[in-house]
Amino acid sequence: MRRADRLFQIVQIIRGRRLSTAQFLAERLEVSERTVYRDIAELMTQGVPIEGEAGVGYRMRSGFDLPPLMFTHEEAQALVASVRIAQPRLDATLAAQAENALSKILAVLPAAARAAAETLAVYAPPIEFDPATRLRLEPLRLAAEGRRKVRLSYLDLKDVASERTVRPLGCFYWGAVWTLAAWCEVREEFRNFRIDRIRELDVLGSFRDEPGKTLPDFFRQAEVSAAAHRSAHPKPN
Incomplete structure (x- = not known):
């Protein structure tokens, strides 16, 4: 990749994210972090309003824009x-x-x-969602985006009913079902709820992110659990 193209790509990546670390940029562009630092310095010298510093991350100052893009x-x-x-x-x-x-x-x-x-020869046939899943997906997505608690009437895979108040974190599609990742205030831990098993839901008041109860915390816990599983069940040589 030519340096001019790489500089353009750096601007596009940074302007599309809240914060981009040098490590993330280096991995995306397949260059060293030292190269990223030099490129960032060059862009800032040219007047591109990038804010941040090495070791923390970079973001674009609000109000910065580029002319319309042309796609390959x-x-x-x-x-x-x-x-x-x-x-x-x-x-x-x-x-x-x-x-x-x-x-x-x-x-x-x-x-x-x-x-x-x-004329792209790639197609995705329609899939039949449970109507309740399609109906509930939007309010759950919006509740996660708006940091609103949700009260669920839930029926687990053993057909055991329960009432939960949760902090929705994100909706995940697994190829067959949608699930809601959330912090469950009843269990005081992260839980995944199949959206097709939710019988009723009510969107409640707002909540603030707290340490240990956020989506990044959920991902970190999932990574730890996955690593522990791999360690306990190593693949045969």
């Missing part, structure tokens, strides 16, 4: 593939917004890039 044929195809695969699996509102966004992108592409994108 492959990038346009990747966008079409992403929407086609994701759309049947999303809640109705998000699926419609994905279609709107893709239409806007295709409308401004050069003719050749648009033709390559629209």
